[in-house]
Amino acid sequence: MTQSQGNVFELSAHRRSCGNCALTPLCLAAGLDSTTLDQLDNLVEYRPPLAPGETLFHRGECMRTVYLVRSGALKSIAEHEDGSYQVLGFHLAGELLGLDGFFSGRHTCRVEALQRSRVCPLPWDALQLLAQQLPSVQHQLMTAIGHETLADHRHLAMMGCPAPRRLAMFLRDLSERQARLRLDPSELRLAMPREDIANFLGMAEETVCRQFTRMNAEGILSVRRRTVQILDHERLGGVCHGQPRPAVAASG
Amino acid sequence: MTQSQGNVFELSAHRRSCGNCALTPLCLAAGLDSTTLDQLDNLVEYRPPLAPGETLFHRGECMRTVYLVRSGALKSIAEHEDGSYQVLGFHLAGELLGLDGFFSGRHTCRVEALQRSRVCPLPWDALQLLAQQLPSVQHQLMTAIGHETLADHRHLAMMGCPAPRRLAMFLRDLSERQARLRLDPSELRLAMPREDIANFLGMAEETVCRQFTRMNAEGILSVRRRTVQILDHERLGGVCHGQPRPAVAASG
DNA sequence: CGCCGTCTTGATCTCGCTCAAACCCCGTGG
DNA sequence: CCACGGGGTTTGAGCGAGATCAAGACGGCG
Numbered sequence: 137m138t139q140s141q142g143n144v145f146e147l148s149a150h151r152r153s154c155g156n157c158a159l160t161p162l163c164l165a166a167g168l169d170s171t172t173l174d175q176l177d178n179l180v181e182y183r184p185p186l187a188p189g190e191t192l193f194h195r196g197e198c199m200r201t202v203y204l205v206r207s208g209a210l211k212s213i214a215e216h217e218d219g220s221y222q223v224l225g226f227h228l229a230g231e232l233l234g235l236d237g238f239f240s241g242r243h244t245c246r247v248e249a250l251q252r253s254r255v256c257p258l259p260w261d262a263l264q265l266l267a268q269q270l271p272s273v274q275h276q277l278m279t280a281i282g283h284e285t286l287a288d289h290r291h292l293a294m295m296g297c298p299a300p301r302r303l304a305m306f307l308r309d310l311s312e313r314q315a316r317l318r319l320d321p322s323e324l325r326l327a328m329p330r331e332d333i334a335n336f337l338g339m340a341e342e343t344v345c346r347q348f349t350r351m352n353a354e355g356i357l358s359v360r361r362r363t364v365q366i367l368d369h370e371r372l373g374g375v376c377h378g379q380p381r382p383a384v385a386a387s388g
Numbered sequence: 389m390t391q392s393q394g395n396v397f398e399l400s401a402h403r404r405s406c407g408n409c410a411l412t413p414l415c416l417a418a419g420l421d422s423t424t425l426d427q428l429d430n431l432v433e434y435r436p437p438l439a440p441g442e443t444l445f446h447r448g449e450c451m452r453t454v455y456l457v458r459s460g461a462l463k464s465i466a467e468h469e470d471g472s473y474q475v476l477g478f479h480l481a482g483e484l485l486g487l488d489g490f491f492s493g494r495h496t497c498r499v500e501a502l503q504r505s506r507v508c509p510l511p512w513d514a515l516q517l518l519a520q521q522l523p524s525v526q527h528q529l530m531t532a533i534g535h536e537t538l539a540d541h542r543h544l545a546m547m548g549c550p551a552p553r554r555l556a557m558f559l560r561d562l563s564e565r566q567a568r569l570r571l572d573p574s575e576l577r578l579a580m581p582r583e584d585i586a587n588f589l590g591m592a593e594e595t596v597c598r599q600f601t602r603m604n605a606e607g608i609l610s611v612r613r614r615t616v617q618i619l620d621h622e623r624l625g626g627v628c629h630g631q632p633r634p635a636v637a638a639s640g
Numbered sequence: 641c642g643c644c645g646t647c648t649t650g651a652t653c654t655c656g657c658t659c660a661a662a663c664c665c666c667g668t669g670g
Numbered sequence: 671c672c673a674c675g676g677g678g679t680t681t682g683a684g685c686g687a688g689a690t691c692a693a694g695a696c697g698g699c700g
Contacts, residue, residue: 239534282491
């Protein structure tokens with residue numbers, strides 16, 4: 137049922153016009169009149185879609201462009217000298233990306249596509265000029281950076297929780313972000329492999345699996361590979377808050 | 389020996405003049421000529437020292453002021469609905485504080501004094517005006533915010549490590565920050581109780597203790613309550629990078 | 641049809657948590 | 671000066687969540 141029938145946004149819409157873009161209400165263009173929309177429109181450069189695994193920008197790279205994710209998904213990662221790395225976050229459609237270099241002028245981490253992804257590149261200097269003229273754009277830029285900080289703090293707070301809570305919080309976050317796109321918040325299509333989820337949450341891949349399996353058994357989720365349905369938001373919320381739940385009866 | 393004799397900075401120096409302040413080379417005043425120094429000077433308000441446990445500002449509070457820590461130490465914490473909390477960071481002398489509200493105009497966390505602490509309050513709107521005139525101040529503000537983001541990312545990366553590494557990284561960070569104040573990087577005076585270190589690092593208080601005890605036994609540290617001497621920076625660095633170390637021989 | 645990468649499951653072990661008690665330092669008051 | 675008390679810290683014992691190692695299942699693709 138619901139063969140993506142009720143989708144308000146057609147994410148892969150016409151390529152080169154903010155006016156036509158389905159994501160407009162979510163991106164910097166939100167609330168602009170058609171004149172200023174054209175100004176923004178002229179800013180947007182074209183960039184061929186990223187292939188899975190392709191790097192959008194590297195750490196230390198000069199920050200010349202910010203990106204709005206049009207479709208697909210990306211991850212940002214901090215890599216350490218010793219070869220280890222930390223997934224800092226995931227970036228989904230409708231989200232602004234690359235503002236991490238705002239302060240130093242250089243990107244602080246690497247961003248890589250998880251899937252084939254389309255982005256709208258916005259040259260930074262031109263965008264700044266536009267922001268100076270349009271307080272609403274300025275405000276949205278600030279808000280976007282602020283959200284990143286907030287996300288980091290939530291991420292940090294998560295890391296202090298036991299594994300079940302962490303995964304539940306992760307899923308709820310994804311669900312909420314999906315709701316903002318007017319997509320079904322109960323039907324998740326995970327863009328990232330278990331390994332990336334595990335790293336992001338600071339736990340082992342196997343633990344992620346087991347937590348999925350458990351919530352599946354409990355009827356909170358229906359998990360099949362990267363397709364995750366949230367069957368019971370109520371109880372998922374319970375897990376987020378660390379509510380104790382009945383032991384899994386080993387039927388037999 | 390060295391009865392604080394070689395201290396370049398006298399941290400509790402004269403109260404109301406940036407020109408006289410020992411921290412000048414570290415704060416926003418860095419590199420300003422005497423005229424502009426006076427401008428900054430006129431900005432600084434007076435605030436009586438904070439008592440231990442006193443709150444500097446609350447989450448959600450309007451961001452009217454940023455603060456330079458003159459002496460003492462503070463912590464910023466995110467509190468959750470369920471009563472749990474997460475220590476997000478510690479703020480030592482010479483560090484700028486309160487910029488977390490830069491984006492939304494409201495503070496995103498609560499900041500509380502760990503010890504009796506002195507701060508220089510800088511009214512935000514006046515500071516912004518000054519920053520518009522003085523690119524160097526503007527630049528320093530940006531840098532300061534950028535550092536916070538960077539610190540968050542390092543914090544996140546830490547949370548993925550085993551406990552010994554986490555504590556070692558924490559100590560190394562403190563040591564480096566102390567070095568910036570021209571204080572002995574080997575002689576740490578911890579401003580915070582074990583509980584706060586534990587929370588910050590996402591582990592149990594007892595685990596913090598045991599890791600201290602272990603590094604003490606190994607001769608990497610000399611730990612006595614809140615006085616920690618780093619005896620072997622080399623090996624401390626080793627622990628940071630997760631180098632395996634010989635098992636503790638239960639001497640018999 | 642068979643291979644390979646991703647995901648899942650099982651068995652085992654260990655790190656770090658929990659609970660609980662002792663300890664130490666330091667300030668207070670006798 | 672010393673006894674006392676209390677908060678922060680340390681230590682111990684036991685346990686459990688989660689890591690690790692290793693094998694198997696599933697699904698996609700050539």
